[in-house]
Amino acid sequence: MKKSLILFSLVVWLTSCACEPEDIARIAFSGMENIMGxxxxxxxxxxxxxxxxxxxxxxxxxxxxxxxxxxxxxxxxxxxxxxxxxxxxxxxxxxxxxxxxxxxxxxxxxxxxxxxxxxxxxxxxxxxxxxxxxxxxxx
The missing domain is CATH 3.30.70 (Alpha-Beta Plaits)
Structure with missing residues (x-):
């Protein structure tokens, strides 16, 4: 339940923010680098x-x-x-x-x-x- 709430909050934040696509990609890539090195x-x-x-x-x-x-x-x-x-x-x-x-x-x-x-x-x-x-x- 807690994971789905966090995921839902993240999706709402990403879809509602006026961020540039490059900013969103940069956030995703930084998360990937935390996992991959x-x-x-x-x-x-x-x-x-x-x-x-x-x-x-x-x-x-x-x-x-x-x-x-x-x-x-x-x-x-x-x-x-x-x-x-x-x-x-x-x-x-x-x-x-x-x-x-x-x-x-x-x-x-x-x-x-x-x-x-x-x-x-x-x-x-x-x-x-x-x-x-x-x-x-x-x-």
Whole structure:
């Protein structure tokens, strides 16, 4: 009962306030970082490096020959093609380095995969992706 009252109050506050959508998103992201660890959400420095329109992070685990391997997937969407065409692997490595330096739980992962995703504005189902994987211990 107490949890539902708190949730209801939060929903009423969010729908009734004259907050900017960015403020609401910032509140949600700060709550997520409290759970996932400081620096979980990619920084604006990464966005600026490739002028990315979207960024997201997924954490995954897979089993290879009985050993569990955990990976951070850093997805960077619709960056400036001029920037991405010049040495994309160097850009991916720099984005990985910046992300890992800010994410406090990065030591819990063995790999980081940086994905550059470009979508066709006239046909969103048409997607191109470049993917670069690095060992976390290299940073």
């Amino acid at each position: 400081e620096g979980f959400m990619p920084s604006e420095e990464i966005r600026a490096m490739g002028e990315f329109q979207g960024m997201s992070v997924n954490l995954g685990q897979s089993s290879v020959n009985g050993e569990v391997e955990s990976t951070i997937f850093l997805r960077l969407e619709n960056g400036d093609p001029k920037i991405l065409d010049r040495q994309p692997e160097v850009l991916a490595r720099k984005c990985a380095e910046i992300y890992l330096s800010g994410f406090e739980k990065s030591v819990d992962y063995q790999k980081i995969t940086v994905q550059f995703v470009q979508t066709d504005p006239s046909n969103p189902e048409n997607i191109a992706m470049q993917e670069y994987t690095f060992d976390v211990t290299d940073f």
